[in-house]
């Protein structure tokens with residue numbers, strides 16, 4: 647009898663390995679015998695070099711953006727994987743920002759019941775948060791990321807070269823998640839973030855340690871609680887209201903980071919009311935948002951009834967109602983249940 651190759655890889659429950667810098671070729675090539683690159687179409691100019699660095703057999707790109715983060719786009723990826731005869735030992739290399747790694751990661755999680763994948767993250771938002779931790783999925787008209795899976799990438803590539811050419815709004819959307827991370831972590835991350843200028847290609851060197859700290863914070867939380875049964879919920883600070891706003895305004899109208907920034911202000915206001923958070927924390931977060939030109943108020947009115955209904959589609963909701971992530975002080979997030987409608991209404995009015 648010829649010796650049989652093991653077909654099914656050992657399932658890893660620990661978080662993905664982060665690779666900082668531009669020297670990722672050999673690690674990515676070592677992940678599996680065959681690699682296929684799938685990317686956001688906006689990255690067309692990078693594709694020859696990425697395909698070469700990944701030692702991939704081929705690449706495919708599709709137009710992506712929050713509005714295209716749908717099951718239809720996932721089907722387009724399935725179609726290409728089928729044409730390429732992707733097999734159980736094929737590795738999908740997903741290249742792009744948060745939408746790309748969420749969507750392509752979801753295609754990898756579900757094609758042939760799960761292919762290994764690598765996330766090559768090309769945006770600030772992706773590098774500090776979205777590409778890490780294996781939450782993959784797509785939006786539906788009922789809610790944000792409502793269809794998805796937990797499927798950890800084998801590697802997450804955080805190469806600063808991709809960031810240099812980001813447009814201003816992409817830097818800003820990343821800041822929404824950085825503010826969230828600084829509030830959850832407290833300590834030196836909170837102190838450092840507050841002193842930094844607007845991120846850009848020129849100030850990237852100053853931001854690099856913060857990007858690394860946010861990425862490492864995320865890995866450590868995900869390692870403690872990979873399937874979000876407890877402390878991983880803290881990473882959702884600002885997302886209950888943020889996701890509801892994204893869905894209500896239409897995906898892509900507010901960026902994810904803008905929505906999370908607004909949602910964080912609401913969460914901080916609730917935290918003052920319910921946990922005695924020092925109001926100086928919200929004032930400080932607002933100052934950062936002012937400096938980085940993130941919206942602190944909604945540009946159009948929102949119907950509170952519709953928002954209240956949308957909030958209840960949050961993935962942290964359980965039979966007993968919503969679970970909110972609030973803050974007692976920077977570095978001390980708390981989960982709070984059963985907040986009254988009137989209290990939420992008052993907190994939401996601070997961003998109207």
Ligand SMILES: O=C(O)C(=O)C[C@@H](O)[C@H](O)[C@H](O)COP(=O)(O)O
Pocket residue numbers: 775776778779781790791823874878879881882885961
């Ligand atoms: O990884 C997590 O866990 C997070 O909650 C991080 C969030 O910043 C991220 O936007 C996440 O994708 C949202 O997850 P969801 O479960 O609320 O859709």
